[in-house]
Amino acid sequence: MRFCLFVSTLLLWALGCRAQGVGPNQQFFPVHDFRNDWLVYDQTYKSYVPFIDEQHAQVNSLSFFLDAESNRRYYLLISTRQTGYLFIDAALKRRLNASEWLVLNLDSLYRAYRKPELFLTIHGSPGVEDKQVFIGHLKSAAQKEVAAAETRLSILPRRSSAYPNFFTLSLLFIAALNAYLFNFHHRAFIRFFDLTDLLSITDRDELFLVNRPLGLINLLFLLNLSFITAYLYMIVQSKNIDLFLSRALLLRGPGLFDLILTFFELSGLAFLLFVAKYVFIAVIGGLYRLEQVVNLHFFKAIQSSLIFFTAGAILVAIISANTPANATWSSTWLMVPFVSFYVLRLALLYVVIANKGVVKNLYLFSYLCIVELIPLTIGVRFAL
Structure with missing residues (x-):
């Protein structure tokens, strides 16, 4: 009897809260209350731990994880009795005025950060009694939304992730593929990864590589390049x-199996783009009557990409293994070496093709601009 009375009281309380609503003017139905999700940073353990009243009553900064992906179409509601500040991924976003509700559209947050989970911190008065944080469903469309802007700064507590396991498995897979190519296609492997041959302006016209751009051996090395590209x-x-903005298109989930599926999807897409590039340069070469240099151009492009991307994958793997998992990299570190590589490759292609002495400089410059320089310029413009 007492148990039934307790359950009935609990249900009536829940229904009363739902009918009453939360947020400004009680315009939202409560979906989730973060009262039991608070985290504080513990200097002893050097990590975030659950909030405990007896131990953390005087802590001014309280944090919680927000699942933005699963709660899209809802709103984040924040209110504090005293003035405070809201940080998203360790970046200051809003001032929290005393006794006022801040309403954030979770769709806007997800579009701004392109991350399934965000780390929020409220800095202000100590304790949790004066803080209210809810995920709510809007009763009416009268409430004005506050859209969050993207930030580059991210200092997050360590979270368990499938990425380290995935990167280890994919790196082993790429190493096994290269071992296979080295043992069963040794002559081609040595030619593709020969830096001296890449920088040589004299044409070693080997039929089994240069004159068969879409032959089986070249396609195997092209597939190897596709896997390395997807890994990076x-x-x-x-x-x-x-x-x-590919995260919105290819983001399946944080699980290991999801990452593996995305890896093979990206590899397949990269492979198709490499083949499409050969078709493209063949068409443009035909327009400029440069059919005799199209295959050499494609071979040199693949050879240089294999050397650069393989070295880049090894370097990035070493850096990742020796830096914190939550460290955020600057896009400048990415763009500078890649743009420099493509500009140097363009100069090399010009010298190698011009050395054949079968084309006027004006035609060659126009040809390389269309197939190399213009795609690079457009790619850099829309990459970030």
């Missing part, structure tokens, strides 16, 4: 650098 791309994504 996902490392960039894990560091919160969202190229071409």
Whole structure:
């Protein structure tokens, strides 16, 4: 009897809260209350721990994790009795006026950060009694929304992630593929990864490579380049650098299986783009009557990309292994070496093709601008 009375009281309380609503003018139905989700930074353990009244009553900064992806179409409601400040991913976003509600559209937050989970901190008066944080559903459309802007600064507590396991497995997979190519296609492997051959302006016209751009051996090395490209791309994504807004298109989930599926999708897309590039330069070469240099151009482009991206994958793997998992990389660190590589490759292609002495400089310059320089310029413009 007492149990039934307790359950009935609890249900009536829940229904009363739902009918009453939360937020400014009680315009929102409560979906989730963060009263039990507060975290504080513990200097002893060097990590975030759950808030305990007896131990953390005087702590001024309280934090919590927000699942922005699962709660889209809802609103985040924040109110404090005293003036405070809201930080999102350790970046100051808003001043919290005393006894006023701040309403954030979770769709706006998700579009701004392109992350499934955000880390929020409220700095102000100590304790949690004067703080109210809810996820709410709007009763009416009268409430004005506050859209959050993107930030580059991110200092987050360590969270368990499938990325380290994924990067280890994918790196082993790429290493195994290169071992296979080295053992079963040794001559081609040595040619592709020969830096001296890459920088040589004399044409070693080997039929099994240069004159068969879409032959089986070249396609295998092209597939290898596609896997390396996808590996680097996902490392960039894990560091919160969202190229071409692709996170919204390819973000399946944080699980290991989801990351593996995304890796193979990106590899397949990169492979198709490399093949499409050969078709593109073949068409443009035909227009400029440069059919005799199209295959050499494509081979040199793939050879240089293999050397650069393989070295980049090794370097990035070493840096990632020796830096904190939550460290955010600057997009400048990414753009400068890649743009420099493509500009130097453009100069190399010009010298190698001009050395054949079969084309006027004006035609060659126009040809390389269309197939190399213009795509690079457009890519840099829309990458970030």
